[in-house]
Amino acid sequence: MPELPEVETIARTLRPALVGETILTADLRWARSLASPSARKFKEQIQGQNILAVSRRAKFLNLQLSTLREPQGRPFNLFVHLRMSGDLYIKKADAVPEKHDRLRLTLSNDKLLVFNDTRKFGRVWLTDDPESVIGRLGPEPFSDEFTPQWLYDNLRRHHRQLKPLLLDQTFLAGLGNIYTDESLHRARLHPLAASDAVKLKQAERLHEAIRAVLAEGIRRNGASIDWVYRGGEFQNFFRVYDREGKPCPVCRTKIQRLVVGQRGTHVCPKCQKM
DNA sequence: ATAAACGCCTGACGGC
């Protein structure tokens, strides 16, 4: 389901409802949704944790926690990765569990934080070592580190197809299938182009495109596709993604669908030459 | 180092 803009939207929505709350109990309804630690340790360690902050890194949601129990130890972090079909929302404490609820955390004030995930690909981590979860990620697209020159230098450091490299979270954090297709179209670059053949001018265009497309996604509260609808509207503004056979908004040529790195890929054959 | 194939899961959709 979610890429950077969708996760950012969820973080912004949950933040005011969660910060200041205390986690009372955990109801783990699908064991494999928990990446680490063991279910026993998780239930023991999560209990009584105060939520200090709600943030996002790449496609991970991060709840920064604190407890009075181990003031000398490192604070815990709860990470959630929604993968393809995960969602995270607040309910009332007495809400009946839904079919695909995988983890339910009861909070103070009769609230419940629910991790619902139809396809069971999503994962949750509770750890006092954040680097073990998010340590290998590339830069955030909106960070100062991510500059046109950085993108140019690092594209040329690899000999990869452009799209799979952009999807690689250790290269750049946060892009997924939708925003990669949209960014490449906006930059007029072909997804199969070799990363080390990209010129400086093209890297500059791609840098601008990535930021512009992600910013629009965030501004429209993300995209809601398939059966998952969370209120985002970016799906109504796709230029190429899921628009096979429809006209390119720039030149009216029919959008083509191809497969790149086992992912459905959408290009305008006229705007995006190899 | 790169890339393809496959696994993990459930559900929607189109064709017959």
Place this chain on the structure above:
DNA sequence: TGCCGTCAGGCGTTTA
């Protein structure tokens, strides 16, 4: 109606 293949916002492992 049902059955079947295909596809889906992700990513880790295995294999070439």
